[in-house]
Amino acid sequence: MRGRAERVAAMVVKEFRQMFRDPRMARVIFVAPVIQLLVFGYAVSTDIANTATFLVDHDRTRASRELVDSFTASGYFRIVGRSDRPLDLVRALERGEAVVGLTIPVNFARDSTSSEGARVQILLDGTNSNTASIAKGYAERIVADFGRRLAPRGALALELRDRPWFNPNLESRDYNVPAVVGALIMLISLLLTSLAVVREREIGTLEQLKVSPLTAGELIAGKTIPFAVIALIDLAIVTAVALYWFEVPFRGRFFLLLVASALYILSALGVGLFISTISATQQEAFLASFLVFMPAILLSGFMFPVTSMPEVFQWATLLNPVRHYLEIVRAVFLKGAGFHALSRQFAALFVIGTSILLFAATRFRKS
Amino acid sequence: MTSKRLLAVARKEVLQLRRDPRSLILAFVLPVLLTVLFGYAISWDVDNIEIAVLDQDRSKASRELLDAFRASSYFRLSAFLDDPDEIERLIDRGEVRMVLVVPPDFSRELGAGRTALLQAVVDGSDANTANIAMGYARAIAQSYSLRIAFAGSSFHPPVQAESRVWYNEELSSRNMIVPGLVAVIMMIVAAMLTSLTIAREWERGTMEQLAATPVTRIEVVLGKMLPYVGIGLFDVFSVSAIGVLLFGVPFRGSPLLLVPLSTAFLVGALGLGMFISAITRSQVLATQIAMVATYLPAFLLSGFMFDVSVMPPVLSWLTYLIPARYFLVVTRGIFLKGVGVDVLFVQGLLMIAFGAAGFAAAVSAFRKEIE
Numbered sequence: 001m002r003g004r005a006e007r008v009a010a011m012v013v014k015e016f017r018q019m020f021r022d023p024r025m026a027r028v029i030f031v032a033p034v035i036q037l038l039v040f041g042y043a044v045s046t047d048i049a050n051t052a053t054f055l056v057d058h059d060r061t062r063a064s065r066e067l068v069d070s071f072t073a074s075g076y077f078r079i080v081g082r083s084d085r086p087l088d089l090v091r092a093l094e095r096g097e098a099v100v101g102l103t104i105p106v107n108f109a110r111d112s113t114s115s116e117g118a119r120v121q122i123l124l125d126g127t128n129s130n131t132a133s134i135a136k137g138y139a140e141r142i143v144a145d146f147g148r149r150l151a152p153r154g155a156l157a158l159e160l161r162d163r164p165w166f167n168p169n170l171e172s173r174d175y176n177v178p179a180v181v182g183a184l185i186m187l188i189s190l191l192l193t194s195l196a197v198v199r200e201r202e203i204g205t206l207e208q209l210k211v212s213p214l215t216a217g218e219l220i221a222g223k224t225i226p227f228a229v230i231a232l233i234d235l236a237i238v239t240a241v242a243l244y245w246f247e248v249p250f251r252g253r254f255f256l257l258l259v260a261s262a263l264y265i266l267s268a269l270g271v272g273l274f275i276s277t278i279s280a281t282q283q284e285a286f287l288a289s290f291l292v293f294m295p296a297i298l299l300s301g302f303m304f305p306v307t308s309m310p311e312v313f314q315w316a317t318l319l320n321p322v323r324h325y326l327e328i329v330r331a332v333f334l335k336g337a338g339f340h341a342l343s344r345q346f347a348a349l350f351v352i353g354t355s356i357l358l359f360a361a362t363r364f365r366k367s
Numbered sequence: 368m369t370s371k372r373l374l375a376v377a378r379k380e381v382l383q384l385r386r387d388p389r390s391l392i393l394a395f396v397l398p399v400l401l402t403v404l405f406g407y408a409i410s411w412d413v414d415n416i417e418i419a420v421l422d423q424d425r426s427k428a429s430r431e432l433l434d435a436f437r438a439s440s441y442f443r444l445s446a447f448l449d450d451p452d453e454i455e456r457l458i459d460r461g462e463v464r465m466v467l468v469v470p471p472d473f474s475r476e477l478g479a480g481r482t483a484l485l486q487a488v489v490d491g492s493d494a495n496t497a498n499i500a501m502g503y504a505r506a507i508a509q510s511y512s513l514r515i516a517f518a519g520s521s522f523h524p525p526v527q528a529e530s531r532v533w534y535n536e537e538l539s540s541r542n543m544i545v546p547g548l549v550a551v552i553m554m555i556v557a558a559m560l561t562s563l564t565i566a567r568e569w570e571r572g573t574m575e576q577l578a579a580t581p582v583t584r585i586e587v588v589l590g591k592m593l594p595y596v597g598i599g600l601f602d603v604f605s606v607s608a609i610g611v612l613l614f615g616v617p618f619r620g621s622p623l624l625l626v627p628l629s630t631a632f633l634v635g636a637l638g639l640g641m642f643i644s645a646i647t648r649s650q651v652l653a654t655q656i657a658m659v660a661t662y663l664p665a666f667l668l669s670g671f672m673f674d675v676s677v678m679p680p681v682l683s684w685l686t687y688l689i690p691a692r693y694f695l696v697v698t699r700g701i702f703l704k705g706v707g708v709d710v711l712f713v714q715g716l717l718m719i720a721f722g723a724a725g726f727a728a729a730v731s732a733f734r735k736e737i738e
Contacts, residue, residue: 095710
């Protein structure tokens with residue numbers, strides 16, 4: 001037993017030496033994820049702010065100006081142009097200069113105090129469906145609130161008070177940054193493992209390892225342990241950036257995050273090892289990793305909610321370790337959830353991780 | 368430049384591609400896979416939101432209100448609670464997105480002509496879904512409120528909003544994504560396939576053979592590009608066809624405008640890929656640089672999925688340097704808005720400029736001389 005541990009340790013040391021012999025590697029491993037997190041963290045956002053709005057105010061009264069003010073004061077809308085001609089509004093939408101068109105009819109002020117009531121028209125460019133539906137919600141809310149101020153007392157029968165928990169300002173960044181952390185960890189461990197093994201095959205040193213006294217199991221352990229360590233270090237770095245740079249709240253326990261990440265990394269290492277058994281060159285390994293990574297991320301709930309998928313796909317995502325990991329990460333960061341609430345996801349990660357790794361290891365042994 | 372030599376280079380490239388099944392998968396299967404994934408499997412559209420109800424009033428009025436929620440396709444009432452303590456457990460575990468709480472005095476307040484309160488506790492962790500769910504809930508509460516307040520009277524609420532959505536009337540994310548996929552897929556073809564083409568010659572030592580032939584630089588670049596232009600245009604066609612025929616994405620503009628502008632964009636992207644390939648001379652390095660330089664920006668910073676206007680200033684300025692950003696205006700304009708040259712004039716010129724610049728970069732970086 002002692003001999004085995006020593007052999008694996010020797011191999012791990014060799015792997016680290018080999019990896020850091022190339023000074024560029026340290027940058028790739030430790031700096032690239034931070035840059036990626038910064039770019040992704042800022043780019044991946046579904047919030048709206050200062051949406052370009054074109055105004056056609058036919059009324060030009062104090063009431064109409066007040067309505068426009070409540071649009072701009074909300075911070076969600078910004079007036080980028082105004083005109084008397086509806087055609088200009090159409091043109092602004094067509095050219096993409098404005099996303100929202102607000103038309104206030106003649107006699108707006110007069111009608112709003114009459115029994116008929118006034119109507120304002122909100123025209124939205126739906127090409128970005130997400131921006132449009134959120135802008136539509138805000139615009140309708142602003143108009144309703146404006147009407148409420150004018151309304152005779154008692155006209156409002158029902159008021160909805162919404163209380164968003166965990167993320168009261170509804171910032172999508174708080175939800176997305178932890179997920180970006182998960183995606184990056186997958187990418188790093190997947191690529192490092194698959195490329196490293198194939199590199200040895202390319203330069204012919206894999207044969208040397210095979211004639212050494214290492215058993216196949218020890219070889220696999222020696223190959224994967226260094227990448228697991230690096231992935232955990234990366235996890236610490238990017239989590240620190242998420243907490244201190246993006247100021248994402250962390251309400252749960254770090255220990256849970258660590259355990260979940262370790263299980264998650266098992267799957268990533270397993271997939272990487274598997275890819276290395278089917279690729280002859282680093283080039284092929286890179287492409288194969290890309291082909292696995294893309295659908296795994298798209299079908300994880302990272303950007304597109306699992307509940308919006310057709311049922312068959314919802315079932316299929318249960319096999320995707322990224323889905324379970326993201327559920328854990330988001331719940332631990334934002335909800336402060338404990339192990340109890342997440343036991344299903346932990347179990348799934350454990351089963352998926354060990355089976356992928358075992359499967360890949362068997363294939364690796366044969367090749 | 369002779370067309371004979373040009374075609375010979377193109378033919379050689381096709382032969383090489385045909386022997387590489389992985390490249391063919393990338394070129395032909397990945398675009399279809401992505402279109403089907405985006406068209407069918409994943410979307411941003413929020414419906415069937417799981418909600419739970421804590422009805423402390425249990426009156427006719429509260430039942431009517433809940434019926435209104437049930438009738439809408441946006442919500443699915445999956446649980447009725449008896450105890451406020453259950454709210455936390457359900458939301459913590461993520462079993463429901465929202466819990467509606469009807470307070471005990473709900474029908475009494477309504478009957479007295481006062482404003483009744485309805486509380487919605489929302490799981491805000493997914494801000495986007497939460498936002499949309501709250502919007503739907505508010506709309507349902509409001510129409511219920513109007514029905515009660517103005518029932519039987521000729522009186523109307525003082526101000527009402529009439530929203531209309533153009534170009535993508537049902538606000539489906541599919542209509543937003545598929546036109547953008549055209550741009551992203553071209554970038555994949557360019558980044559993953561062309562970035563290899565010159566580096567491969569260097570790595571395999573066939574560059575010397577190529578150098579010994581009488582072909583000129585322009586002939587090599589153009590000849591190598593031709594098959595990929597073919598692949599790229601085929602991908603544009605198949606993505607559009609699948610999107611329009613299978614998923615009902617509108618195509619309102621003119622294909623006669625889409626084809627030339629796509630070709631210009633494609634030439635630019637391919638030129639960029641070949642430029643990277645020629646200066647790195649290593650396949651592994653070339654693909655990785657091409658991924659970072661072409662594919663990722665097209666995916667993230669072009670407005671394909673995420674609105675560039677809300678990004679922080681530095682990132683938002685950066686997007687002006689991303690050609691895909693302008694091409695996306697072209698594809699969405701043609702697919703969804705049905706606009707023509709008059710609107711897309713500037714973007715069209717930019718596409719042609721990008722094509723010319725990409726081609727020039729590839730030719731200038733390509734050196735036949737063997738040092």
